[in-house]
Amino acid sequence: EHALTQSGLSSVQLDQIITAAQILSAGGTVAFPTETVYGLGADVTNPTAIDKIYSIKQRPTHHPLIVHIGNISHMHYWTRDIPEAAWTLANHFWPGPLTLILPRSYHIPDCVTGGQDTVGIRLPAHPVALALLSALGPEKALAAPSANRFGRISPTLATHVHQELGKNVDMILEGGACEVGLESTIVSFHDNTIQILRPGSITLSELETALNKPVILAHNINQAIRTSGSLPAHYAPTTPLRLYRGTQIWQHALALAAQNLRVLVITWSNTAKPQLSDQLIEQFSMPVDPVAYGKQLYAKLRQFDQAAFDYMLIESPPDHPSWLAIADRLQRASYHLPNNH
Numbered sequence: 001e002h003a004l005t006q007s008g009l010s011s012v013q014l015d016q017i018i019t020a021a022q023i024l025s026a027g028g029t030v031a032f033p034t035e036t037v038y039g040l041g042a043d044v045t046n047p048t049a050i051d052k053i054y055s056i057k058q059r060p061t062h063h064p065l066i067v068h069i070g071n072i073s074h075m076h077y078w079t080r081d082i083p084e085a086a087w088t089l090a091n092h093f094w095p096g097p098l099t100l101i102l103p104r105s106y107h108i109p110d111c112v113t114g115g116q117d118t119v120g121i122r123l124p125a126h127p128v129a130l131a132l133l134s135a136l137g138p139e140k141a142l143a144a145p146s147a148n149r150f151g152r153i154s155p156t157l158a159t160h161v162h163q164e165l166g167k168n169v170d171m172i173l174e175g176g177a178c179e180v181g182l183e184s185t186i187v188s189f190h191d192n193t194i195q196i197l198r199p200g201s202i203t204l205s206e207l208e209t210a211l212n213k214p215v216i217l218a219h220n221i222n223q224a225i226r227t228s229g230s231l232p233a234h235y236a237p238t239t240p241l242r243l244y245r246g247t248q249i250w251q252h253a254l255a256l257a258a259q260n261l262r263v264l265v266i267t268w269s270n271t272a273k274p275q276l277s278d279q280l281i282e283q284f285s286m287p288v289d290p291v292a293y294g295k296q297l298y299a300k301l302r303q304f305d306q307a308a309f310d311y312m313l314i315e316s317p318p319d320h321p322s323w324l325a326i327a328d329r330l331q332r333a334s335y336h337l338p339n340n341h
């Protein structure tokens with residue numbers, strides 16, 4: 001109650017949050033905003049509710065969910081054998097876009113983790129998410145993947161959730177545009193090695209600085225960024241998307257336009273559309289700053305996916321650690337089955 005009235009939310013928002021908490025307690029699903037992307041939430045302790053998440057998302061059931069908590073002191077209720085480094089990161093970055101992979105406690109049902117003995121846990125930094133967790137009460141947490149159909153672009157606005165999941169969700173809480181716009185950084189502690197499993201806005205060097213210890217990038221991420229052919233499709237628009245260096249992108253655009261295809265070229269540098277280029281080619285300039293770029297990326301991909309382009313060509317982001325999360329998402333978004341051109 002106290003935490004709710006201190007949250008700075010309007011009484012209308014608080015009423016909606018209390019309704020949402022009742023829906024969740026009764027085994028329903030609620031989409032809610034976080035600082036990264038919108039999540040599709042259900043009561044962690046209710047396997048029937050968890051099943052609804054998998055069926056609404058059309059997500060394979062072995063794919064584990066992230067557990068969202070409202071207070072750092074709840075960490076040891078849901079997890080066990082917490083290494084010192086995990087406490088350090090939680091204290092340093094929570095509430096915030098960081099997910100910790102830890103051994104799960106017996107309070108977490110199998111269906112949340114796809115049977116794995118670890119669980120991903122995070123304390124989100126969004127007033128609506130925090131108020132919702134507070135309204136649910138102690139010994140409750142929200143299992144929540146991103147609120148999109150499996151393999152698609154994560155939602156960064158409530159309207160995206162309406163478009164993706166519509167009436168299949170019991171309630172969608174409004175919370176404006178997500179501040180970060182990319183999913184949380186995921187860190188694991190297996191075998192005393194601190195690894196990034198998914199890059200996000202919290203960078204490797206920020207983690208190392210907080211820990212005063214080395215952090216490594218999981219091998220499959222390195223591969224994911226370097227060898228696009230072996231990637232699982234994820235975060236994908238339906239319009240084919242290709243990544244090219246700024247120097248090559250116009251050549252490829254012209255070649256596609258010559259086949260009478262409509263092409264959108266998305267750049268970040270000042271590489272300019274050649275004078276002679278075709279009317280079938282349009283250019284859109286993204287911000288040069290990775291933070292601003294990351295915040296806009298998914299909303300722009302969604303918007304462009306609804307325009308009638310045959311191809312989206314994206315200028316490869318700079319080869320710099322601050323762009324790693326964006327490079328990772330674009331690489332996955334650009335994966336298409338070989339017969340799809």
Ligand code: TXA
Pocket residue numbers: 034036037038039040063064065066097099101113116118119120122124144145146147182183184186197
């Ligand atoms: O920013 C985020 O993390 C958002 C918001 C809603 O919190 N959530 C999100 O969830 O991106 P989802 O389900 O779309 O992605 C969760 C990722 C999956 O790729 C999964 O493989 C990984 O987290 N994950 C979850 N639990 C894990 C575990 N026990 N071990 C390894 N990876 C895990």
Ligand code: MG
Pocket residue numbers: 145146154
């Ligand atoms: Mg997701």
